[in-house]
Amino acid sequence: MxxxxxxxxxxxxxxxxxxxxxxxxxxxxxxxxxxxxxxxxxxxxxxxxxxxxxxxxxxxxxxxxxxxxxxxxxxxxxxxxxxxxxxxxxxxxxxxxxxxxxxxxxxxxxxxxxxxxxxxxxxxxxxxxxxxxxxxxxxxxxxxxxxxxxxxxxxxxxxxxxxxxxxxxxxxxxxxxxxxxxxxxxxxxxxxxxxxxxxxxxxxxxxxxxxxxxxxxxxxxTVLGAPEYEIKFSFDWDSNGVELPKGVEFLSRTADGLKVRVENPQEANPQILKHLFAKSASVMALQEEPRTLEQVYLKIMAQAKGSENVE
Amino acid sequence: MLSKFRLVWLVAGRELKDQFRDWRVLAPMIILILCFPFLMNEFAKQTVDFLNQYQANLILDRFVPFSIMIIGFFPITISLVVALESFVGEKERGTIEPILSAPLDNWQLYFGKLLVGVATPLVASYLSIALYLFLVLDQDLNMPSFMVMVQLFLLTTAHATLMVSAAIVISVQSTSVKAANLLASFIVIPVAILMQGEAVLLFWGNEQVLWLAIVGVMIISLLLIRVGIAHFQREYLLGREIDVINLRWIWQTFYRNFTGGSKSFRQWYLGVLPLAMRRVAPAVLAVGLIAFLSLWMGYDWIMVNVSDMVHSASPERLQKIESSISQLPDLTNLQGSISAPFLFMNNTRAVAFIFLAGLFSFGVLGILLYMLNIGVVGGVYALIELLGMNPNPLFFAGVLPHGIFEIPALVIGSAIVLYMGAVIVTPQTGKSMGEVMIELFADWVKIFLGVVVPLLAIAAIIEAYITPGLLISVMAR
Structure with a gap:
């Protein structure tokens, strides 16, 4: 101890x-x-x-x-x-x-x-x-x-x-x-x-x-924000205008899907899937964007050095 | 308790094993042990042949003890390298941290290193001496007496302890092996000078004084060991990496301690100086008691050693001495020739000399000088008494008026030296040895300038302008 x-x-x-x-x-x-x-x-x-x-x-x-x-x-x-x-x-x-x-x-x-x-x-x-x-x-x-x-x-x-x-x-x-x-x-x-x-x-x-x-x-x-997820669709499905559940923030559109930020994945992810299935979306995968300790470390260091330079 | 010493042996054992696996340590030692006695023996032969031409038997008698002392000394100087790098070497090799992180007390680690540091040169010295004695037996030379052999044995041991304990203090305080080796000259040169003095004592054949020298060296060695342990701090062994003399820091530390944050001279004199005096007070008391002891010793020495001489002197001789003594202080001339500035400078120099002597010996030499000064007064008192005169009026008139100021100045000036020695050998948590030394120096300057110098100035004025008049009137009676 x-x-x-x-x-x-x-x-x-x-x-x-x-x-x-x-x-x-x-x-x-x-x-x-x-x-x-x-x-x-x-x-x-x-x-x-x-x-x-x-x-x-x-x-x-x-x-x-x-x-x-x-x-x-x-x-x-x-x-x-x-x-x-x-x-x-x-x-x-x-x-x-x-x-x-x-x-x-x-x-x-x-x-x-x-x-x-x-x-x-x-x-x-x-x-x-x-x-x-x-x-x-x-x-x-x-x-x-x-x-x-x-x-x-x-x-x-x-x-x-x-x-x-x-x-x-x-x-x-x-x-x-x-x-x-x-x-x-x-x-x-x-x-x-x-x-x-x-x-x-x-x-x-x-x-x-x-x-x-x-x-x-x-x-x-804390450093990188809420986790980001990529939703992939099996064929070209028009995701325009799709409404996302509460607590899910749209980030960007990729070649075959969407990128979203989810505040509370435990609750929000099933909701996302339910919502998409209801819209007959052919969801192939819902996967967390890999975020490493290295990203955390480098961002923290950059912030520390940045704030030091400002000071 | 035994288990605690077990760890000392453990540290020492590892060090020793390490040394015996290093040919760079072993080879010079073996060469020195084996070759030097033969060289010395050859030199002795030549010297004996030369001295025999002049029937210088006394020198011949003393030559073997002198050679033994020299033969014992050389392996110590070579083995000093081992002690010098004991801590700082481990630091440089990066092996110090694991051992410092282990559950060993400071003293266990210190004594483990010290034991090997002392044992290695001593074994080398003893072997070298034994070989030389074996060679001496083969020649027509007188072997030293048993007592002289014991003295030489102890002297060699004292030299090894002194040099190694000093080397380990240097090793703990240094930041590199290079710096430690350079500082080694501060050990080798004083010890070489000390040995010249001891050689004089050996040729003189005064065993009593030689015993005193042995005891003196042993005391200094023990004080050095105490200093080493007192200032052994794991933090400083790990923390300090670079040898840089930071003059700014030295000055700031001195200034801060000297002024004590006071804004005016009055504030310093009434606030800071009394604080320093309070710190020195126990030492003043001790030195005051030493004064009585020294007076008695001086008095007793004259009574024992000079009384026979005085009693056996012929009446004519005695009368001659008495008349010359009564005429000795030609006080009318004295008044003009010995001025107050001269007396002031003389006494100030004496106190400064006591400080310098004490600085390099933890106060020991400083206090010895002080005892000598005071002892002379007791001796003169006894001498006057032996000559059948009453010393009291002379003392009241010739010493007391200026002595009221001069003796306290001498006592306080010497007490600071004793205080400094005591502080150096005491652990000072959170302070480096350098910091402690600067603070002590600031205390000395404070008391020297604030108390000792004014007292000596007043004493000099009285001694130059009042004492002679009083002495004249007393002697005229």
Whole structure:
């Protein structure tokens, strides 16, 4: 569980994070999106009790990040921007070292390390020096370190960067599995497809301020407006003059149909179909226009930069 | 508690393993351990042959201890690189964040690094010394006594602790390995000068003073460790990326602390200065007590060491000394030659020197200088008494009038140094080490200009124009 209130961090004249309010429950994934230098890493560092907030507070796994830094660090698994691997160690030694730091027993360390190395496909290379690993292998090992003590809260900075598609899929599956085991997860990522697939909540941060946050659907609705639908007809049916039900806004005419915006699809879509069938329209499809997180993100960013330019 | 130390060992063990896997650290150390004793031995042979021509046996006796000290020192300087990059190196390699995010306390992390930093050079030094002693046994040279060996062993340990603890402070405060290595000269040069002093003590053969030197170095080392832990902040290790001297920020921080937001001189003098004085008050009390201790020490030292000399002196000799002392202050001339500005400058320089000495030693050297100053007064008092004169009238006339102002100025001037040392070794939440130093400097300037300088000015006027007259009248009686 992560909760923050007006979390702010200022470095001399630079306001890195400004009044961030977050609430992520157990079994939920929050994705923080933003440009480089937007304040994602600083936020994560405050949640790891590495940086003290200038103002506001944060509780992670029930502990205050300022008063109970040690407890926070025990409860959290962090994948940092830089992997932070000791190049002269082997993967087994590395995981064992961090297992000891987190006070795991020898048998627990062995069990956990064997499992993680096997899961991430590193068993064969486990006795090789980390310096000899590829970028993707290093990323996987860093992730294994973050998961070594089976933490209740995971803070993952770019968890799948530098990974091949197969490995990335493996990591996504593991994150989803951890979510189902009631872990609280925060992901900082530039991979919007991955975020769409994993996150329950998304927060977009710009210059330290959270511009918007909510579920993907909420974000789409707020930023892009009500969902748009295309109605396709099987043959040339004259849709001129067709009356649309209340709550359905006509947008444009396409080669073989119409485009409409629907405020409340659950109620309005059956009405549309009923209405069209009553008019003997040969409806071939009623499909939602695909709207991606990327569109949301780019629009939000454009708005933020635009309003900044106006100011 | 043991489990807490287990984590210190864990951090140290990893560091050590890492070092032993790095040939760039290992190779120079091994070469140094093996080669330097042979080189030193060859040098010793040549020196012995040369000195034997002149029957300089005393120097020969002291030569082996001196060589041991030098042999112990060299591996420490090389291994300093390991301590210098302990934190900043990890920062540069990007390995610091995972370890800082782990449930390790600051002191566990710090001591883990310190342990390896000290242990590595020490093992290298001990091995090197052992090899040299083995070579010395093979020659016609006197082995040092057991006590000197213990002193050399402790001295080498103290040097390693001092240099490594300073190197780790630098490593925590630096933003790059390059900067840390450049700053290392601030360790190597003072320690090299310190060793020259210790070498003098070794050749002098004064074991007591050498013990004091060992204790002094150990105290400074412990204070450095304390400073390192007090100013170890995860935030600063992660937050600062670039080495830039921000003169504007330095000036603004100083100015803000110096003026304390006051709008006029009156507001500063009556509001800001008393606040600074209140902060220094406990140190003033401590330094005041140290004054009594120093007076007694000076008095006692003269009584113990000089009384035999005075008692065994012939009556003629004694009379000669007495008459020369009574004529010593040619007060009629003194009045003209020693002016108030001269006295003022002299005393101001002494207080500034105490500040400078204290600045680089957490107040220790500053307070030692202060004790020396006060101790001289106790010594002179004892000397006058030993010569059979009553020192009280002389003191009331010659010291008290200007001493009322001068001694408090000296006490306050020295107390700030003690206060500064105490603050530096105390954790200051939310402040960088630089910020703390600037604030302390602002406090020193405030008290120096606002209290010490005016007191010294008044004392100088009294000492130049009133004290001589009073002394003349007392001595005439």
């Amino acid at each position: 992560i909760e923050t209130y007006e979390l702010t961090k200022q470095f001399n004249d630079f306001l890195a994070v400004d009044s961030v309010n977050l609430s992520v429950g157990a079994g939920h994934i929050l994705a923080i999106l933003g440009q480089n230098g937007a304040g994602k890493t600083t936020t994560v560092r405050m949640l790891t009790a590495l940086l003290n907030p200038t103002r506001g507070w944060a509780r992670v796994a029930g502990y205050d990040v300022v008063k109970n830094g040690h407890d926070v660090r025990s409860a959290v698994g962090v994948l940092t921007e830089q992997h932070g691997l000791y190049m002269r160690m082997t993967a087994v030694e590395y995981l064992d070292f961090f297992g000891q730091v987190y006070s795991l027993t020898a048998s627990a360390r062995k069990l956990r390390s064997d499992h993680l190395l096997e899961y991430f496909g590193l068993t064969e290379a486990s006795h090789r020096r980390i310096g000899e690993y590829s970028k993707g292998m290093r990323q996987k090992l860093a992730l294994a370190r973050a998961m070594m003590h089976d933490p209740g809260v995971l803070l993952l900075d770019e968890p799948t960067s530098a990974m091949d598609p197969e490995s990335a899929r493996l990591v996504r599956d593991e994150i989803a599995r951890l979510k189902s085991f009631q872990r609280t997860i925060v992901i900082c990522s530039h991979n919007l497809t991955e975020v769409e697939a994993l996150a329950d909540q998304i927060a977009i941060i710009y210059r330290g301020r959270i511009l918007i946050q909510g579920t993907l659907e909420e974000l789409k609705k």
